[in-house]
Amino acid sequence: MAEASTTTTTTTSQTGAVAASPPLPARHTALTPGPRASRFQEVLDSSLSHTLSKISWDNFAACYPTIAAQAPAVLRAVQKQMVDRLGALCKKEFDSVLQSRNVVAKLNELESLVSEAERRRDEAGVVGSEAPIPPHMLPPDQILAAHLAPHLAQQQSQLNAKLQTVQAHNAKLFSDIQKQRAEMQSLMALLQKVFEDIDGANSQMDDVVDDLAKETRTVETEMAEL
Numbered sequence: 001m002a003e004a005s006t007t008t009t010t011t012t013s014q015t016g017a018v019a020a021s022p023p024l025p026a027r028h029t030a031l032t033p034g035p036r037a038s039r040f041q042e043v044l045d046s047s048l049s050h051t052l053s054k055i056s057w058d059n060f061a062a063c064y065p066t067i068a069a070q071a072p073a074v075l076r077a078v079q080k081q082m083v084d085r086l087g088a089l090c091k092k093e094f095d096s097v098l099q100s101r102n103v104v105a106k107l108n109e110l111e112s113l114v115s116e117a118e119r120r121r122d123e124a125g126v127v128g129s130e131a132p133i134p135p136h137m138l139p140p141d142q143i144l145a146a147h148l149a150p151h152l153a154q155q156q157s158q159l160n161a162k163l164q165t166v167q168a169h170n171a172k173l174f175s176d177i178q179k180q181r182a183e184m185q186s187l188m189a190l191l192q193k194v195f196e197d198i199d200g201a202n203s204q205m206d207d208v209v210d211d212l213a214k215e216t217r218t219v220e221t222e223m224a225e226l
Helices: 002-019 035-053 057-063 065-070 072-100 103-124 140-225
Strands: none
Touching: 035 072, 035 103, 057 065, 057 072, 065 072, 072 103
């Protein structure tokens, strides 16, 4: 029994593993900096160099004029160490932020998305057609309509389903009313026929009553003569 149970469990597990669909593979993103990532790194380096250039010898010496006049070599060494140390710390902080935010991979993914969009635009483009309007330049009403379109489509689908249900219910009620009207008309026709039969019977009874009245009067007369 234990072996059979184990076999059944193993078979069920294997069947479930086969039936379950495998997850979709993650989209490959290159880790080597692309054009946008490289340009972003160049902007960071340029900004850091521009910031460190403010700590020039002239500005540093103006802050410490006595030391600059008496021991300029020592002050230059301190200034160089400060610039190098600050540059290294900023560079390390920039690299830490780039890694924690996965900036290079995201910029490369943006690069691939832009390239794919341009390729699709070129493939779907028609000669002489106007260039599509960028999303950020669309009017507010179109952007709002684009965001509301899925919600409105869902609501419209639900309303259409309710409308079909009400229409089917109304059709059934109309069919029942038609049947009841047909039954009423049939009953009215039957009653009309009964009334006609009663009227015919009454007319025949009138003739018989007249004859009976004559005979009754005749009999009464004869009885009176006796």
